[in-house]
Amino acid sequence: MKNNTADSVKKHKEKRSAKAKISSVVMCAPITIWSVLFILLPVAMLLFMSFMTKGPLGRVLYQFTFDNYAEILKPVYLVVVKQSFIIAFWTTLLTILLGYPLAAFIARVKKKTSGVLTVLLMLPLWVSGLVILYSFVVILNSSGTLNSFLLALGIIKEPLELLYTNFAVILGMVYMFLPFAVLPMYSSIEKLDPGLMEASKDLGAGPVKTFFKVTLPLTSPGIFAAVILTFIPCIGYYMVTDMLGGGTSMMVGNLIYRQYTIARNWPFGAALSIILAMIILLMVFIYTRFGGDLDDLGA
Amino acid sequence: MSKPIVSLVNVEKWYGTNHVVKNMNINIAEGEFLTLLGPSGCGKTTTLRMISGFELPTTGVIRVQGESVEKKEPYQRDVNTVFQNYALFPNMNVFDNVAYGLKVKKVPKEEIKERVLKILKLVQLEGFEKRRINQMSGGQKQRVAIARALVNRPKVLLLDEPLGALDLKLRKQMQIELKRLQRKLGITFVYVTHDQEEALTMSDRIAIINQGILEQIDTAYNIYEHPKTTFVAGFIGESDIFDAVVLEDKDGVVTVGTEVGKARAVSGEEKLAPGTAVSISVRPENMLFSSERVEGFHIKGVVKEHIYVGNLIKTIVVLNDGTEVKINRFSVDDLPKEGDLIYLYWKVEKGIVLKEKSLVDTDSARDIKGGREDEE
Ligand SMILES: Nc1ncnc2c1ncn2[C@@H]1O[C@H](COP(=O)(O)OP(=O)(O)OP(=O)(O)O)[C@@H](O)[C@H]1O
Numbered sequence: 157m158k159n160n161t162a163d164s165v166k167k168h169k170e171k172r173s174a175k176a177k178i179s180s181v182v183m184c185a186p187i188t189i190w191s192v193l194f195i196l197l198p199v200a201m202l203l204f205m206s207f208m209t210k211g212p213l214g215r216v217l218y219q220f221t222f223d224n225y226a227e228i229l230k231p232v233y234l235v236v237v238k239q240s241f242i243i244a245f246w247t248t249l250l251t252i253l254l255g256y257p258l259a260a261f262i263a264r265v266k267k268k269t270s271g272v273l274t275v276l277l278m279l280p281l282w283v284s285g286l287v288i289l290y291s292f293v294v295i296l297n298s299s300g301t302l303n304s305f306l307l308a309l310g311i312i313k314e315p316l317e318l319l320y321t322n323f324a325v326i327l328g329m330v331y332m333f334l335p336f337a338v339l340p341m342y343s344s345i346e347k348l349d350p351g352l353m354e355a356s357k358d359l360g361a362g363p364v365k366t367f368f369k370v371t372l373p374l375t376s377p378g379i380f381a382a383v384i385l386t387f388i389p390c391i392g393y394y395m396v397t398d399m400l401g402g403g404t405s406m407m408v409g410n411l412i413y414r415q416y417t418i419a420r421n422w423p424f425g426a427a428l429s430i431i432l433a434m435i436i437l438l439m440v441f442i443y444t445r446f447g448g449d450l451d452d453l454g455a
Numbered sequence: 456m457s458k459p460i461v462s463l464v465n466v467e468k469w470y471g472t473n474h475v476v477k478n479m480n481i482n483i484a485e486g487e488f489l490t491l492l493g494p495s496g497c498g499k500t501t502t503l504r505m506i507s508g509f510e511l512p513t514t515g516v517i518r519v520q521g522e523s524v525e526k527k528e529p530y531q532r533d534v535n536t537v538f539q540n541y542a543l544f545p546n547m548n549v550f551d552n553v554a555y556g557l558k559v560k561k562v563p564k565e566e567i568k569e570r571v572l573k574i575l576k577l578v579q580l581e582g583f584e585k586r587r588i589n590q591m592s593g594g595q596k597q598r599v600a601i602a603r604a605l606v607n608r609p610k611v612l613l614l615d616e617p618l619g620a621l622d623l624k625l626r627k628q629m630q631i632e633l634k635r636l637q638r639k640l641g642i643t644f645v646y647v648t649h650d651q652e653e654a655l656t657m658s659d660r661i662a663i664i665n666q667g668i669l670e671q672i673d674t675a676y677n678i679y680e681h682p683k684t685t686f687v688a689g690f691i692g693e694s695d696i697f698d699a700v701v702l703e704d705k706d707g708v709v710t711v712g713t714e715v716g717k718a719r720a721v722s723g724e725e726k727l728a729p730g731t732a733v734s735i736s737v738r739p740e741n742m743l744f745s746s747e748r749v750e751g752f753h754i755k756g757v758v759k760e761h762i763y764v765g766n767l768i769k770t771i772v773v774l775n776d777g778t779e780v781k782i783n784r785f786s787v788d789d790l791p792k793e794g795d796l797i798y799l800y801w802k803v804e805k806g807i808v809l810k811e812k813s814l815v816d817t818d819s820a821r822d823i824k825g826g827r828e829d830e831e
């Protein structure tokens with residue numbers, strides 16, 4: 157009798173777990189199909205393409221080769237890679253240096269004010285990047301707003317060459333990426349227990365020491381997230397370099413863009429994209445190793 | 456008292472229109488364990504933060520070792536704080552947390568190591584140096600927080616409800632440990648709690664604060680046996696309190712009239728004029744009863760019920776004006792029966808006369824009264 161009940165309980169459990177299994181499969185199906193269709197498949201195709209051979213007139217010959225990856229090591233392209241890294245480096249540095257105090261300020265003010273400030277910060281994201289960059293052209297060109305203003309004030313005698321320089325590119329990049337950098341830093345500064353700063357002060361540390369020993373280390377995940385959210389898209393972003401760099405400075409993004417459009421060399425473009433993706437993965441990996449939260453990157 | 460190590464002189468604190476600390480005067484002796492005790496929101500934390508330097512008094516002076524600390528930042532005061540939620544640095548291990556203050560002050564490495572290890576031993580955390588903070592239990596974190604403050608050898612240690620987050624058993628254990636530590640090191644402790652039992656067991660003196668007013672500051676014994684205000688009498692332990700008018704103050708005995716009849720109490724230092732409005736406070740365990748009138752007393756009531764609270768029996772007596780009075784007894788022997796008419800009395804020295812006046816100037820007192828009316 158006892159055995160019987162035990163058996164039936166076991167059966168019941170099995171039944172239930174089978175049911176649970178089916179329902180979990182059904183529940184997971186849409187997201188799985190979506191991921192395969194829109195993430196896995198394109199990446200696989202990109203990877204496949206990067207090992208193909210370039211044919212005449214932009215055609216692709218389906219012959220396996222490593223040439224595309226070897227191509228990247230040519231000096232012409234290495235210069236572009238180097239240039240990309242330099243611009244991305246300065247952009248990231250300036251974005252963080254500007255963004256951190258801004259994030260700290262938003263985290264400190266009253267809830268209402270911080271809401272308004274966040275909306276203001278996000279405002280540029282609702283405007284087309286093209287419009288924003290055109291306004292930079294208007295402001296920066298040799299007879300533009302900034303130059304006329306400085307000339308009128310007599311601060312300068314001749315118009316400054318601002319547009320189509322690395323300065324203009326970096327300025328544009330910083331403007332574009334600032335909102336993305338501020339958000340993760342804001343979230344980690346806001347999470348910080350103000351009691352820790354008080355404890356540090358109480359133990360004899362002045363404001364500067366407290367910042368470097370407590371505030372900065374504890375908000376570093378936010379900073380690192382901001383670095384990733386700035387540095388990575390910066391390397392791949394070609395619009396700013398196109399419009400404010402005037403073709404003088406080229407970045408990996410521009411290079412990839414050209415392979416798919418003007419140069420019609422899809423395999424090489426694919427190889428470049430794969431390399432870029434690898435760099436991103438590596439950085440995200442380092443980020444998580446340092447205790448970073450992937451959710452913060454999605455902010 | 457010998458020269459105080461900390462003194463608050465006429466300290467007031469306003470947050471906007473909120474009068475949080477009212478004309479506070481406290482002298483804290485060197486090596487003393489002083490507890491600030493009071494209900495939530497009475498201004499204990501604010502008072503502590505003014506001593507540590509995280510808040511400035513609106514008016515008044517705070518002196519540490521005889522010197523005004525008005526211009527001194529928290530990190531320049533010879534005072535350390537143990538914060539309520541520990542506030543340990545999560546990015547450092549136990550050793551680095553404790554060493555923080557010494558490192559900041561550029562103490563030589565060897566000395567830091569020696570002092571940190573010694574203090575960790577003192578709080579029984581030997582061998583925990585390398586542990587990360589999130590791998591420590593609540594009680595252990597508490598010890599780290601105490602070690603981190605003590606290693607700096609402050610003149611005064613401020614503790615804001617340091618045991619608030621611990622369970623009862625650990626709390627009791629830590630109370631004893633903390634007290635032992637304080638004795639051993641001879642450091643002045645200013646301790647905040649709203650747990651009266653904790654205050655009574657640990658403190659040399661207790662400062663009772665109510666709505667920003669220092670009601671009484673005295674030893675645990677005196678606070679319990681000789682409360683100065685009705686608030687103190689009601690807040691520490693239980694009290695039966697009668698509103699009364701002085702009829703006569705003669706030969707050390709005050710005779711009063713209350714709404715429910717005549718009663719007696721012991722005279723204070725000050726002679727009371729007949730007609731003075733006072734309150735009489737009696738501890739329920741000092742309340743006696745009899746089936747006949749006792750000389751000098753004429754308070755009678757009907758026994759309503761007995762409540763058994765473990766080893767204690769509370770008897771509720773309803774007086775003829777409807778108010779209830781408690782009697783506490785430790786044995787069931789000769790308890791009156793429910794429904795019995797009894798006469799209440801007490802030994803004259805157990806009846807305490809409370810003048811309805813706090814230890815503040817009348818202005819502030821009017822302030823509270825006004826505040827109370829606002830709330831209604
Ligand atoms: N920074 C502040 N700004 C405005 N009002 C404050 C501030 N800090 C405290 N208060 C108010 O001051 C009063 C006393 O607060 P305080 O924190 O000193 O109380 P407490 O006695 O420590 O209470 P608890 O036992 O709940 O910790 C409260 O009414 C509180 O709302």
Ligand SMILES: [Mg+2]
Nearest residue numbers: 499500501615
């Ligand atoms: Mg408090």
